[in-house]
Amino acid sequence: MDLKLQEVTHRYGDRDVLRDVTLDIPTGRITCIVGPSGCGKSTLLRLLGGLERPTHGDVVQVGSPPEGCLNALTYIFQDFALLPWRTVAGNVALVLEDHRLGARQAQIIADVLERTRLTDFASALPKQLSGGMKQRVAIARALAVNPAVMLMDEPLSALDSQTRELLMDDLVGLWTRTPFTAVYVTHNLAEAVRLGHRIVVLSRRPGQISEIVEIDAPLPERRHGDAALDAQQAYLWGLMRDEAAAADAELVHV
Ligand SMILES: Nc1ncnc2c1ncn2[C@@H]1O[C@H](COP(=O)(O)OP(=O)(O)OP(=O)(O)O)[C@@H](O)[C@H]1O
Numbered sequence: 001m002d003l004k005l006q007e008v009t010h011r012y013g014d015r016d017v018l019r020d021v022t023l024d025i026p027t028g029r030i031t032c033i034v035g036p037s038g039c040g041k042s043t044l045l046r047l048l049g050g051l052e053r054p055t056h057g058d059v060v061q062v063g064s065p066p067e068g069c070l071n072a073l074t075y076i077f078q079d080f081a082l083l084p085w086r087t088v089a090g091n092v093a094l095v096l097e098d099h100r101l102g103a104r105q106a107q108i109i110a111d112v113l114e115r116t117r118l119t120d121f122a123s124a125l126p127k128q129l130s131g132g133m134k135q136r137v138a139i140a141r142a143l144a145v146n147p148a149v150m151l152m153d154e155p156l157s158a159l160d161s162q163t164r165e166l167l168m169d170d171l172v173g174l175w176t177r178t179p180f181t182a183v184y185v186t187h188n189l190a191e192a193v194r195l196g197h198r199i200v201v202l203s204r205r206p207g208q209i210s211e212i213v214e215i216d217a218p219l220p221e222r223r224h225g226d227a228a229l230d231a232q233q234a235y236l237w238g239l240m241r242d243e244a245a246a247a248d249a250e251l252v253h254v
Pocket residue numbers: 012017035036037038039040041042043044187205
């Protein structure tokens with residue numbers, strides 16, 4: 001299933017938040033969205049997920065979701081959004097229970113816990129888990145519905161830098177074994193160059209696409225501290241620096 005934004009402009013009150021954004025989300029790839037604070041990144045995800053309708057323009061889904069898909073568009077947020085009274089397996093089950101899957105439900109849970117290396121923690125409660133593990137549960141829960149597109153809003157922002165590195169490795173491993181389609185919003189350019197097949201740079205509000213950078217290096221070959229990635233990151237920062245400074249100054253006066 002292809003997801004597209006066509007000439008999307010979005011407005012809250014009399015303020016344009018996104019302006020004339022046309023973007024295709026390629027299947028089986030990770031599309032990162034970067035841009036200064038308040039430029040409309042989360043709004044863009046909500047529009048893609050159908051949580052809001054754009055003021056102008058269209059969000060288009062072309063084709064069918066993958067086989068076995070229970071929810072075409074699923075979100076992963078930075079705060080994990082787990083139910084504290086449910087176990088790891090119970091939190092994953094939450095998104096499956098309405099689908100009357102019978103014995104398949106347990107199979108799906110076992111499969112996604114295995115893929116996210118959580119099998120041994122199936123009976124643990126969220127309070128017993130580290131932040132990184134909690135986010136792995138949220139990822140397992142998203143994978144359980146076999147979505148067409150995962151919409152990830154700063155999924156690693158609440159984690160410390162070492163845990164973030166480990167989670168990036170996990171995401172690379174997951175994608176390498178079974179490629180998924182994701183739109184990955186981050187303000188962290190190191191994450192964008194590690195995980196993005198393409199990186200969409202938005203200007204400050206109203207967010208417009210200022211550049212799309214494709215990174216060809218295969219995900220497993222991208223290493224922390226790699227000179228080529230550092231150069232890509234420096235290039236992206238060059239594109240964003242002035243906009244970020246202007247956005248920062250603007251927010252102070254809001
Ligand atoms: N429901 C809403 N009603 C009114 N204004 C909103 C609403 N949601 C977002 N905004 C405004 O729209 C702008 C873009 O918000 P959005 O959250 O999409 O930006 P962002 O790029 O995700 O920001 P951040 O980097 O802080 O996560 C901001 O100025 C925000 O205050």
